[in-house]
Amino acid sequence: MVADRRTQIFIWVAWLVIFPTGLWTAYKISPPTQFYHHFDFIVTTGLSCIVALIPIVVNQIPFSVTQWLTLFVFLKYGLFAEGILAQIITFIVLLRLRLPKEKLYNFPLNSIMFMIVSLVSGVIFYIFGGEHIQAENLTINFVVLAGLYIASYFMINQILFTVTFSLLYKTRKPLISKAFLWEGLMNLIAFPVGITLFFLYDLVGVSSFLLVGAPIISTQLILLKYNTSKEINQYLQEAVETGHRLTERLKSDEVLDTFIEHLLNMFPADYLYIFDHMNDDRLQVVRCYENGVFITRKFSSIKKGEGLIGQVWATGQFAFYRDKQQWKNINTEGIPEEMESVLVVPIIKNNLVSGVLFLGTQNKVDYQKYHLMILDILCSYLAVALENARHYEKTKKESERDPLTKLYNARVCKRELRDAFKRLHIGKLKCISLLMLDIDYFKSINDQYGHQSGNEILIQMSDLLRKIVGNQGTLTRYGGEEFIIILPDIKKDEAIQMGESIRQTIENYPFHMHDNLTDERKTLSKKITVSIGIASAPADTDDAISLIRYADRALYLGAKRVGRNKVAEYVG
Numbered sequence: 001m002v003a004d005r006r007t008q009i010f011i012w013v014a015w016l017v018i019f020p021t022g023l024w025t026a027y028k029i030s031p032p033t034q035f036y037h038h039f040d041f042i043v044t045t046g047l048s049c050i051v052a053l054i055p056i057v058v059n060q061i062p063f064s065v066t067q068w069l070t071l072f073v074f075l076k077y078g079l080f081a082e083g084i085l086a087q088i089i090t091f092i093v094l095l096r097l098r099l100p101k102e103k104l105y106n107f108p109l110n111s112i113m114f115m116i117v118s119l120v121s122g123v124i125f126y127i128f129g130g131e132h133i134q135a136e137n138l139t140i141n142f143v144v145l146a147g148l149y150i151a152s153y154f155m156i157n158q159i160l161f162t163v164t165f166s167l168l169y170k171t172r173k174p175l176i177s178k179a180f181l182w183e184g185l186m187n188l189i190a191f192p193v194g195i196t197l198f199f200l201y202d203l204v205g206v207s208s209f210l211l212v213g214a215p216i217i218s219t220q221l222i223l224l225k226y227n228t229s230k231e232i233n234q235y236l237q238e239a240v241e242t243g244h245r246l247t248e249r250l251k252s253d254e255v256l257d258t259f260i261e262h263l264l265n266m267f268p269a270d271y272l273y274i275f276d277h278m279n280d281d282r283l284q285v286v287r288c289y290e291n292g293v294f295i296t297r298k299f300s301s302i303k304k305g306e307g308l309i310g311q312v313w314a315t316g317q318f319a320f321y322r323d324k325q326q327w328k329n330i331n332t333e334g335i336p337e338e339m340e341s342v343l344v345v346p347i348i349k350n351n352l353v354s355g356v357l358f359l360g361t362q363n364k365v366d367y368q369k370y371h372l373m374i375l376d377i378l379c380s381y382l383a384v385a386l387e388n389a390r391h392y393e394k395t396k397k398e399s400e401r402d403p404l405t406k407l408y409n410a411r412v413c414k415r416e417l418r419d420a421f422k423r424l425h426i427g428k429l430k431c432i433s434l435l436m437l438d439i440d441y442f443k444s445i446n447d448q449y450g451h452q453s454g455n456e457i458l459i460q461m462s463d464l465l466r467k468i469v470g471n472q473g474t475l476t477r478y479g480g481e482e483f484i485i486i487l488p489d490i491k492k493d494e495a496i497q498m499g500e501s502i503r504q505t506i507e508n509y510p511f512h513m514h515d516n517l518t519d520e521r522k523t524l525s526k527k528i529t530v531s532i533g534i535a536s537a538p539a540d541t542d543d544a545i546s547l548i549r550y551a552d553r554a555l556y557l558g559a560k561r562v563g564r565n566k567v568a569e570y571v572g
Contacts, residue, residue, distance in 0.1 A: 003168050008105040015108030022115035023083060030079035030122065033132045040206050041081060044073055045088055047213050052092045054220040064093050065220060067187050068212075071150050071194030076201065078132055079122035086114045098323055098364030100340050109168075113160050121152040135202035147191060154187045228370070235374040238266055242378060246385035250392050255385045256287055263359075263378065264289070267371065271339055271360040274347075275302065275309060283313060283356060290336070299334050308335070309356050312344045316353050318372050319344035323364040341366035345375045349383035357382075402477040404455055405462035413476035413484050417544045420488055424537060429488050433495035433536045436551040437465075437502070439481040440529045440564040449524070450516035454481075457528060460511050468502055484548070492536035492569060499532040499567040506530050507565065531559035535570040 003011070052064045066089050074082035090110045099106055130145040158180055165173045193212060200208035242262040249255045260272065272289040283302040288295050305314035308330045312319050321327040321342040339360035347355035357379055359367070400412045408416070423429045439461065446454040458481065465483060469475045473487040487495055511528045514521045533555025535541070540550050550570040558568025 002102050003105060007168065011105045011109050011112075015112055018112050018115060019108075022119060023080070026080040026083040026119060026122070029119075029126070030132075032081050033076070033078045035132065035134070036077045036081060040201075041073070041077065041085075043206055043209055044069060045085060047209055048085060048089050049092050050217060051213075051220065052089050053096055054217065054224055064089070065186055065190065065216070067150065067153070067190035068194040068197065068216070070153075071146065071190065072197045072201070074122065074125075074149065075132065075146055075194070075198050079118065079126075082122065083115065083118045086118050087111055090114050096365075098340070100324075100338075100362055100364065102338075102362075109164070113157070113164060116160060117153060117157045120156050121149055124152045125149040135199045138199065143195060146195060150187055150191050150194070154184060158183065228368075232370050232374075235266065235370075236377075238262065239374055239377045239381070242266075243381040243385075246381050247388070249385065250389055252386055252389040252393060255382070255389045259378070259382050259385075260287060260289065266374070267359060268341075268361050268363070268366045269359050270362050271336060271358070273297075273335075273358040275313075275356040275358070277313070277354050283309065286355075297334070308342075308344060309358065312346050312356050313353050316346045316348060318346065318376070320367065320369065320372060322367070335360065338362050340364045343367050343371065343375065345372065345379055347379045347383050349387060354383055354386075405458055405477050407462050407466070407483075408474065408476040410476065410478050413474070413478055413486070414544070414548075416474045416476075416486055417547065420486060421537065421542075421544045423488075425542075431489060431491055431536060431538065432547070433487040433490045433492055433534060434547050434551045435485040435487065435495060435499050435502070436478070436533045436548070436555045437483040437485070437499075437530050438532075438555055438560070440531055440560075442481040445513075445526070448517075449513060452516040453513040456513040457511055457526070461506070461528070464506065464509055465502070468505060472498075484551075492534065492539055495534050495536060496567060496569055499534055503530055503532055503565065503567055529565035531555055531564050532567045533559060533570065534567065540570050540572060 048066050048069045051066050051069065055064050070082055070086055070089070073085050091107065094107055094110060125145055125148065128145055128148060130142070130149065133142060158175060162173050162175045165171070193216065197208055197212045200211060204211070242259070245258050245262065246255055249258055256274065260274070263269070263272065269289070270291055272287070273285055274287040275283040276286045277283055281303070285297065285299055288297040290297070302310050302313070304310055308319055308327065311317075319327075319342065323340045324337075327342055335358070340363055341361045343357075343359040345357045345359075346353045347357055357375065359375075361367075400408055402409045417432075417434070420429060420432050424432055439457070442454060442457070445457060458477075461483070462477065465475055465485075469485055473485050473490070476484050476486075478484045487498070490498070507527075507529050509528070511526045513524055513526055515524055533551045533553065535547050535550035535554060537543075537547050541547050550572075554568045554570040558570075559566040562568075
């Protein structure tokens with residue numbers, strides 16, 4: 001989320017006022033104590049920066065464990081020194097995040113918040129009688145006040161963060177959350193560590209930083225490594241689960257939807273594009289996701305070897321960029337300029353690149369190198385699942401379509417009719433009409449000009465009927481020169497009118513064919529007529545097979561026997 005422009009300007013102006021005022025106030029309340037040493041403070045600051053750059057990640061939430069150092073600096077050097085250190089730590093932590101330009105207001109915002117936190121918690125310490133002492137004068141009262149200080153620091157920080165977030169982004173954020181509890185636990189741990197460092201410092205001097213800091217930093221590094229390994233294992237488990245889900249899908253669209261759903265749950269992504277290798281010279285985008293919604297976006301022609309996507313397509317090697325500075329000079333083929341972190345991964349099938357996956361976010365350093373390994377596995381699953389789904393769709397289409405006319409065959413006709421009757425019986429349809437159409441004198445065409453000529457007529461007839469019927473119903477080739485049209489929610493009288501319109505259109509249509517029984521194969525123009533039989537449900541029957549039979553009876557008894565080129569309805 002990003003604050004609006006006016007709010008950002010207000011934050012910067014407020015910072016210009018509050019930051020120097022806060023430092024001046026901190027200096028007036030508590031200037032550096034007599035125990036302050038420049039070199040020791042510099043060492044403390046350097047150690048704080050190192051600790052801040054090694055976050056502990058809990059439930060994918062990073063925490064900087066610097067509270068023990070800020071506690072030590074406050075107790076030893078006073079409020080002003082602690083305020084300076086808190087500002088430096090805040091700057092280092094935000095710098096590590098590599099915020100994009102539109103989020104740079106987080107620097108002054110966090111600076112203001114931590115300035116307020118430092119001042120208020122320090123004032124609470126002094127109000128209750130707290131003072132800066134040597135370790136040899138350490139008392140229970142001092143330890144209690146130090147505990148009050150760090151508790152105040154924690155609570156004020158949490159309350160201020162919650163209120164600021166809610167006001168800034170108009171989103172209600174609960175105070176008590178997992179992050180709140182973990183932050184509280186870390187403060188509990190930081191308190192005795194800070195007191196220990198305070199005590200050791202007076203005994204061994206600056207060496208105390210090494211004695212306390214070394215095990216703390218080592219522990220953070222171990223936890224960071226452990227968390228990374230844990231994350232990788234979690235990603236691998238989710239990748240395997242995604243693979244199982246993909247293999248269950250039998251349609252290519254379902255495969256892509258499932259893949260994207262799992263991908264968006266696993267990785268940060270403001271932008272996601274999937275490119276499919278349609279032929280030898282271009283990639284076509286088949287899915288386009290931007291800022292939380294799926295959109296239709298047209299990309300310029302992506303050539304192999306050119307631009308960011310084209311290079312991945314040509315080489316089969318991934319592209320990995322942590323921020324815009326690394327890729328801004330590369331042609332990105334229309335990819336939005338707001339992106340910072342970018343991952344481009346080839347989708348490989350049978351050692352050939354069959355597509356390209358593009359992921360991007362508006363934040364810097366959102367992706368890690370181990371993400372590439374996970375995405376490579378996921379893309380392998382996707383390639384196999386897509387191939388299987390497309391093979392299934394092709395086989396299913398071939399089993400449902402007439403190979404000559406590409407219309408649905410008789411099996412699909414009966415299935416669609418049964419489904420229509422189910423909807424009729426439960427009240428989702430009011431009626432069903434069925435037109436059975438037969439080409440007049442079709443056998444004579446085959447006998448006189450050859451079966452190939454008859455096929456030419458059937459193909460033209462199919463194309464013409466497809467245009468006439470459109471989405472009004474289901475058009476099928478029932479067998480030979482017979483066609484069936486299923487018309488849901490079309491009454492018999494409307495079906496008769498439609499049948500008459502079809503008959504007249506065909507009668508006036510210029511059919512062309514070749515004389516395939518002669519060597520010259522002359523092109524001929526042929527007048528074609530059809531006979532049509534019509535039956536409806538529930539007016540004539542409440543059974544699917546009977547509806548076909550009644551339409552067939554109307555066709556032969558009511559149209560064929562009385563001269564052909566007619567439309568006849570079933571009369572029971």
